[in-house]
Amino acid sequence: MEEIKWGIIGCGDVTEVKSGPAFNKVPNSSIVAVMRRDAAKAEDYALRHGVPKWYDDAEKLINDPDVNAIYIATPPLQHEEYTLFSLAAGKPVYVEKPMTLNAESAVRMQNASLKYNVKLSVAHYRRAQPMFLKVKELLDKNVIGEVRFVQLQMLQSPARNLIASTGNNWRLDPSISGGGLFHDLAPHQLDLMIYYFGQVSSSSGISINQSGEYPADDLVVGQILFESGVVFNGTWCFTVSENDKKDICEITGSAGTISFPIFGNKVSIKKDGYEEEFVFEALQHVQQPMIDKVTNYFLGKGDNPCSSEQAILSMQLMDSFTKKG
Known part of the structure; x- marks a missing residue:
């Protein structure tokens, strides 16, 4: 295989800018077919993005001989089904996060x-972005000494949040998304914690629906003890006032702190009265660095940037935070 010829299953909002165009911009990669159950929308996407073929049936796309790799960008409910079909057809898969509905499903994949x-490979694409690689570099160099604990807060207003707007708002339906807004945002954050701090020793949490505005829980808190001894505390609440919105991850070490937003562009260091900031340009296509790495992995030119084994760890954490009883 000299070039990855992608077929995209689920050419919805996430593929318009975040990921889709990047497949044609990285070396040895191009989109040759897209699929969406709404045939008119699939055709429209193909015409607007210059994609040669479109389908309204996933099986037909998977079996297209011109397609040699699959990107699955549907809601999580379909991730396992389409992944299993694609793998059985001998075609490597790049699947969106969260990997699937729960850890049991992820293990089957x-x-x-x-x-x-x-x-x-799983689309925990922040692993490949310069800003989060900088945080990894600072931690590896022990710039803030030995890491003691991590405090993360993701507080959003129901009037306006970070999620792409869709007609039926499937992200609020646990049967489709696996949970609520927590299941859409937390994979980014929890995967970074695994990337930075390694294996988990134990985890637990609380998940409740305080507002009753939709079926999914709107407040989740979680704790993690990593095998390294690092302790993580996270709070995700989606019903605060507009004035109380917050997106911050603060890593405290024996000699200082590193703080950064998950959906921002600035990393700050505070150490012995000294402060430094690193500001990063916004990426036009946020998945492009990851897609470049995945393409190289599928071509046998690099390692897997996020394996199923690694992604299962974040699924297990989400399950441990949100389990009932």
Whole structure:
């Protein structure tokens, strides 16, 4: 295989700018087909983005001989089904986050990848962005000494949040999304914690629906003890006032702190009265660095930038935070 010829299943909002155009911008990569159950929308996407083929049936796209890799960008409910079909057809898969509805489903996807010996990568794309790589570099260099604990707050107003707007707002339906807005945003944050701090020793949490505005829980708190001894505390609340919105992750070490937003562009260091900031330009296509790495992985030119094994860890954390009883 000399070039990755992508088929996209689920060419919705996330593929318009965040990911879709990037597949044609990284070396040895191009989109050859897209699929959406609404045929008119699939055709419209293909025409606007210059994609040669479009389908309203996922199986037809997967079996297209011109397609040699699949990007799955549907709501999480369909991730497992389409991943299993694609892997069985011998086509490597790049699947959106969250990897699927829960950890049990994620394990089945991993097992299929092993069974068919076909590559599987998960779109925890912040791992590849310069800003979060800078945080990794600072931690690896022990700039703030030994890490003691992490405090994360994601507080959003119901009037306006970070989620893409959709007609039926499927992200608020746990049967489709796996949970609520927590399940859409937390994978970014929890995967970064795993990327930075490694294996988890234990985790627990509380998840409740305080407002009753929709079926999904709107407040989640979670704690993690990493095997390294680092302790994490996170709070996700989606019903605060507009004035109380917050997006901050603060890593405290024995010699200082590193703080940054998950959906921003600035990393700050405070150490012994000294302060420094690193500001990063916004990426036109936020997934492009990750898609570049995944393409190289599928071509046998690099490592898997986020394996199913790594993604399962974040699914397990979400399950432990939101389990009932």
